[in-house]
Amino acid sequence: MRRAYKLMVVAVVALTFVLTSAFAPRESVVVGSKLFTEAVILGEVATLLAASNGAEAVHRRQLGGTRVLWNALLNGDIDVYAEYTGTLYEEILQTNPSPQLAATLRDSLGVEMTGPLGFNNTYALGVRAESARNLGLSAISDLSAHPELRFGFSNEFVDRNDGWPLLRSAYRLPQQARGMDHDLAYRGLAAGDIDVMDLYTTDAEIAYYNIAVLEDDARVFPTYNAIYVFRADLATRAPAFVDALRALSGTIPESLMVSMNRSVKIDGESESMVAQRYLASIGIAVDAGEERSRLARIALRTREHLVLVGISLFFAILVSIPLGIWAARSPRVGVVILGLVGVLYTIPSLALLAFMIPLIGIGGPPAMVALFLYSLLPIVRNTHAGLTGIAPRLSESAEALGLSAFEKLRHVELPLSARSIVAGIKTAAVINVGTATLGALIGAGGYGQPILTGIRLDDVGLILEGAVPAALLALLVQGLFSIKRYH
Amino acid sequence: MLTLSRISKRYDTTVLDGVSLDVAAGDSIAVIGASGCGKSTLLRIVNGLVAPDAGSVHIDGQPMTSDTARKLRRRIGYVVQGGGLFPHLTAAGNVTLAARVFGWPGDKIAKRISELAELVRLTTAQLDRKPDELSGGQNQRVAVMRALMLDPDLLLMDEPLAGLDPMVRASLQRELRELFVRLAKTVVFVTHDLVEADVVADRIALLDSGKIVQQGTLRELVESPATRFVGDFVQAYRVPSVLADR
Numbered sequence: 001m002r003r004a005y006k007l008m009v010v011a012v013v014a015l016t017f018v019l020t021s022a023f024a025p026r027e028s029v030v031v032g033s034k035l036f037t038e039a040v041i042l043g044e045v046a047t048l049l050a051a052s053n054g055a056e057a058v059h060r061r062q063l064g065g066t067r068v069l070w071n072a073l074l075n076g077d078i079d080v081y082a083e084y085t086g087t088l089y090e091e092i093l094q095t096n097p098s099p100q101l102a103a104t105l106r107d108s109l110g111v112e113m114t115g116p117l118g119f120n121n122t123y124a125l126g127v128r129a130e131s132a133r134n135l136g137l138s139a140i141s142d143l144s145a146h147p148e149l150r151f152g153f154s155n156e157f158v159d160r161n162d163g164w165p166l167l168r169s170a171y172r173l174p175q176q177a178r179g180m181d182h183d184l185a186y187r188g189l190a191a192g193d194i195d196v197m198d199l200y201t202t203d204a205e206i207a208y209y210n211i212a213v214l215e216d217d218a219r220v221f222p223t224y225n226a227i228y229v230f231r232a233d234l235a236t237r238a239p240a241f242v243d244a245l246r247a248l249s250g251t252i253p254e255s256l257m258v259s260m261n262r263s264v265k266i267d268g269e270s271e272s273m274v275a276q277r278y279l280a281s282i283g284i285a286v287d288a289g290e291e292r293s294r295l296a297r298i299a300l301r302t303r304e305h306l307v308l309v310g311i312s313l314f315f316a317i318l319v320s321i322p323l324g325i326w327a328a329r330s331p332r333v334g335v336v337i338l339g340l341v342g343v344l345y346t347i348p349s350l351a352l353l354a355f356m357i358p359l360i361g362i363g364g365p366p367a368m369v370a371l372f373l374y375s376l377l378p379i380v381r382n383t384h385a386g387l388t389g390i391a392p393r394l395s396e397s398a399e400a401l402g403l404s405a406f407e408k409l410r411h412v413e414l415p416l417s418a419r420s421i422v423a424g425i426k427t428a429a430v431i432n433v434g435t436a437t438l439g440a441l442i443g444a445g446g447y448g449q450p451i452l453t454g455i456r457l458d459d460v461g462l463i464l465e466g467a468v469p470a471a472l473l474a475l476l477v478q479g480l481f482s483i484k485r486y487h
Numbered sequence: 488m489l490t491l492s493r494i495s496k497r498y499d500t501t502v503l504d505g506v507s508l509d510v511a512a513g514d515s516i517a518v519i520g521a522s523g524c525g526k527s528t529l530l531r532i533v534n535g536l537v538a539p540d541a542g543s544v545h546i547d548g549q550p551m552t553s554d555t556a557r558k559l560r561r562r563i564g565y566v567v568q569g570g571g572l573f574p575h576l577t578a579a580g581n582v583t584l585a586a587r588v589f590g591w592p593g594d595k596i597a598k599r600i601s602e603l604a605e606l607v608r609l610t611t612a613q614l615d616r617k618p619d620e621l622s623g624g625q626n627q628r629v630a631v632m633r634a635l636m637l638d639p640d641l642l643l644m645d646e647p648l649a650g651l652d653p654m655v656r657a658s659l660q661r662e663l664r665e666l667f668v669r670l671a672k673t674v675v676f677v678t679h680d681l682v683e684a685d686v687v688a689d690r691i692a693l694l695d696s697g698k699i700v701q702q703g704t705l706r707e708l709v710e711s712p713a714t715r716f717v718g719d720f721v722q723a724y725r726v727p728s729v730l731a732d733r
Contacts, residue, residue: 393567393568393569393571394571394573394574396531396536396567396571397565397567397571397572397573398573399536399560400534400536400560400563400565400567401560401565401584401585401633402557402558402560402561402585402589402637403584403585403588404557407588411584411588412573412584415573415575415576416573416574416575418575
């Protein structure tokens with residue numbers, strides 16, 4: 001038993017070191033992207049461009065909404081992402097459009113921007129072509145005469161200053177709006193569950209679903225010229241890349257962006273492939289490498305997932321066992337410790353991950369901290385239960401032999417509690433494997449990444465590519481711990 | 488060797504009320520009394536596992552306090568009720584645990600364990616088994632071995648033979664008696680069985696209502712009981728017939 005325990009500790013430590021190396025090489029350029037396909041394509045363009053200019057580049061895909069990306073940029077978690085001028089004015093700076101935008105960003109925030117890429121992806125409202133015909137709708141102002149129409153808007157649009165609030169007051173619209181996922185809104189509109197939705201004018205689905213775009217006749221929506229924003233220090237770290245990025249200005253007209261979006265969303269091509277073809281068309285040959293095979297992708301995700309689970313679990317064990325011992329030693333402290341780890345455990349995973357972003361930023365570390373916090377309860381509780389469950393006469397016998405408190409703990413109490421402690425570690429490990437899939441939401445990678453992308457692209461195969469290995473890993477972890485018990 | 492002076496302890500339902508007792512080196516005494524009369528608590532106090540509310544314990548003139556307890560305990564062998572063997576260790580592991588922790592060299596441990604195995608009649612094969620693979624009587628022998636390992640001056644035994652079947656019990660009583668005489672240990676032996684007390688120890692101390700009401704040999708207790716309780720207690724065992732057998 002004791003040898004098995006030692007062996008396990010050695011294995012966990014070794015594993016941790018091997019896996020940590022996965023995070024070790026600090027990428028010199030980190031590209032971020034928002035949750036929608038166009039953002040991911042532009043992120044992929046920047047990533048390929050950085051790589052072709054000699055930088056180690058990594059793309060943290062679909063990290064979140066505007067706030068998450070902007071804060072990640074200011075914190076240095078990412079170096080560059082694609083943004084829209086309208087969003088900068090309305091949502092981030094909350095000022096009126098001015099030609100001084102670039103100077104303001106540079107001087108007060110340390111952020112640089114490229115010139116406009118060439119397309120204006122502004123908001124628009126859309127209805128089914130058939131309802132446009134039947135109701136005689138051609139402009140947004142026509143909507144006020146039809147209060148019965150059901151509005152389904154993307155969640156961000158409902159909340160943004162430049163979104164629904166502005167629109168409603170400008171056009172005096174009587175309708176209520178329901179918040180929903182943008183991709184689901186298209187399906188809802190086609191199915192007739194909603195009648196009006198917000199659109200991005202470069203969305204490929206507009207043509208695909210035969211949607212009539214209503215004219216913004218009161219000129220309410222600002223201009224959303226696509227640009228890249230990047231940290232000012234990138235110009236010294238990767239000057240060639242920054243020059244190349246600036247040179248993209250004016251090379252993506254609206255028709256091209258619509259067709260790139262269609263290639264990914266409708267035709268099912270990868271963002272990387274589409275980005276590569278675009279760069280080739282403007283004379284930049286990039287070596288995107290071979291498209292990773294499904295197996296290679298799973299292997300990469302597995303490694304990321306194991307790093308998240310392994311490191312968080314390792315530190316949880318390191319902290320929880322002493323905490324459990326302390327709780328067992330002193331009942332009054334025990335109540336506090338068990339209460340605290342219990343409360344931590346009840347925080348919803350999504351909320352905990354969201355709390356981590358302002359504290360630690362994005363990527364692996366905040367996800368590991370969240371997983372670490374979740375792992376505390378099962379291990380602390382089982383250590384406590386194991387120690388307090390030892391028969392009093394055994395504990396008395398150990399003391400009567402003249403052993404010190406530490407000797408008694410080491411030679412008698414911990415070995416007697418080992419089964420309970422190992423069961424706690426097993427519970428924590430299995431829970432971690434499942435919860436770690438949420439890490440993808442804050443850019444930690446792992447099996448959650450294909451699930452997230454699969455939801456965006458409505459691709460069940462991709463969703464399973466994350467879900468099946470996650471389930472198998474959970475079973476494997478459970479199995480490993482069960483085998484150990486028979487030795 | 489062992490001196491208890493006016494020990495008092497209120498402890499749940501158990502009450503000790505001014506217990507004094509002297510045990511000379513090499514003597515053995517059996518403390519006897521009804522269940523729950525505080526016999527086990529008295530042993531815990533001797534060993535420093537429980538602090539008395541009043542009174543003191545001296546071992547070879549040294550007071551037992553929380554500061555001296557750990558050092559003094561290495562000179563005290565203690566067999567708790569039911570043996571208290573550690574289920575995760577083999578019999579040998581149980582016996583040698585303290586010696587290993589205290590850094591005895593391996594050859595010294597091996598020599599000591601073979602001496603003791605012979606003394607308590609256990610085989611090497613039996614010593615390699617875990618407590619749940621041994622019989623009740625064998626486990627008691629292991630517990631005695633563990634208590635003797637560090638060659639203590641004082642041996643405390645708390646109902647070591649409880650729960651064994653009568654034949655095993657009778658033979659172990661005789662063996663323990665021989666052991667005590669041969670090793671010349673000072674022994675405090677707690678039991679609720681008057682016959683066992685007589686077989687195992689030189690002297691019997693009868694505990695009632697938190698006080699030692701009489702000390703002496705079984706014959707003295709039978710022939711001149713100090714209180715009515717002593718008379719009733721002795722009666723309950725039909726001791727005259729036991730004495731007649733000897």
